Amino acid sequence: MPTEPLRSIDRGLLPVGTPSSLPIRPLADTTTPAARTALWSLPAWRHTLLATGLTLALAACGGSGGESGDGERLGLDSADTAELQTHDRTKAGPTQSGQRRPGAQSTGTSSQPAATAAASNHPRWTLTSPAEASRFLAQASYGSSPKDIKALTGRTANEWIETQFSRPATSLLNTMRYWQQRSGKAITLTDAHNAWWYSTVQQDQLRQRVAFALSQIFVVSTNGDVSHFPKGIASYYDMLARNAFGNFRQLLEDVTLHPMMGVYLTHIGNHKERFDSTGKLTQAPDENYAREVMQLFTIG
Numbered sequence: 074m075p076t077e078p079l080r081s082i083d084r085g086l087l088p089v090g091t092p093s094s095l096p097i098r099p100l101a102d103t104t105t106p107a108a109r110t111a112l113w114s115l116p117a118w119r120h121t122l123l124a125t126g127l128t129l130a131l132a133a134c135g136g137s138g139g140e141s142g143d144g145e146r147l148g149l150d151s152a153d154t155a156e157l158q159t160h161d162r163t164k165a166g167p168t169q170s171g172q173r174r175p176g177a178q179s180t181g182t183s184s185q186p187a188a189t190a191a192a193s194n195h196p197r198w199t200l201t202s203p204a205e206a207s208r209f210l211a212q213a214s215y216g217s218s219p220k221d222i223k224a225l226t227g228r229t230a231n232e233w234i235e236t237q238f239s240r241p242a243t244s245l246l247n248t249m250r251y252w253q254q255r256s257g258k259a260i261t262l263t264d265a266h267n268a269w270w271y272s273t274v275q276q277d278q279l280r281q282r283v284a285f286a287l288s289q290i291f292v293v294s295t296n297g298d299v300s301h302f303p304k305g306i307a308s309y310y311d312m313l314a315r316n317a318f319g320n321f322r323q324l325l326e327d328v329t330l331h332p333m334m335g336v337y338l339t340h341i342g343n344h345k346e347r348f349d350s351t352g353k354l355t356q357a358p359d360e361n362y363a364r365e366v367m368q369l370f371t372i373g
Contacts, residue, residue, distance in 0.1 A: 214278035237279035245307035284314040309333040338362040
């Protein structure tokens with residue numbers, strides 16, 4: 074882990090500000106596969122991410138892994154994959170396996186039912202004054218204009234949130250590729266920073282606000298090795314945005330399997346322990362992520 078947390082947006086796309094734990098405390102038996110499956114199926118677990126994201130937004134302020142073609146699913150092309158494989162060989166040792174608005178993308182289907190169901194169970198909250206509407210928008214978005222405040226006054230916050238659920242996600246990776254096509258220049262880390270700034274003024278305000286909150290929990294810093302993969306950084310942030318209205322189980326899986334987390338917490342290309350003929354340990358797995366996922370990302 075870096076000794077100096079990154080806190081300036083100008084210096085990094087994903088600031089470090091990881092809390093000691095998330096408010097997730099299993100109170101059920103999890104000692105058997107059947108018990109764990111039953112626990113994950115509970116609505117409270119399925120909607121934990123939505124509640125956490127909205128709470129962070131209001132207080133402070135979706136693809137599955139395990140399938141073939143992960144690089145393509147993550148939006149990384151063959152050159153990116155080759156670059157990651159080179160990094161894998163040099164950093165983690167040998168492996169055992171080998172014109173529409175720029176940035177707009179489909180939100181997918183996995184997160185939408187959970188978000189809609191969660192929203193429908195809440196009482197209606199009418200924003201009766203411009204001050205109340207302004208405060209709500211300051212908490213749930215990156216800011217508002219007088220026109221936005223006037224349009225929301227007298228309406229419900231629920232209606233605004235449900236509309237936000239249906240907005241297509243702004244993709245940092247698509248934005249960067251659009252700029253590359255226009256300029257003919259190679260994508261750099263500065264492009265990733267600029268694409269993030271671009272995302273803050275698009276229509277999917279709630280999704281981007283929740284994605285930013287998640288980026289401060291499921292951290293990958295742009296200092297160090299991760300800085301060499303600007304498209305990978307954008308892909309990682311897009312993954313958080315896709316999971317903004319989903320469930321915690323899917324988010325945790327996607328974070329675990331994303332190459333940028335593998336680079337940041339050094340487990341990319343991980344391998345099992347090996348012993349020589351005398352029983353002496355000659356190769357040990359990298360347990361960095363295994364420790365951090367429990368200590369910082371989940372149970373604390």
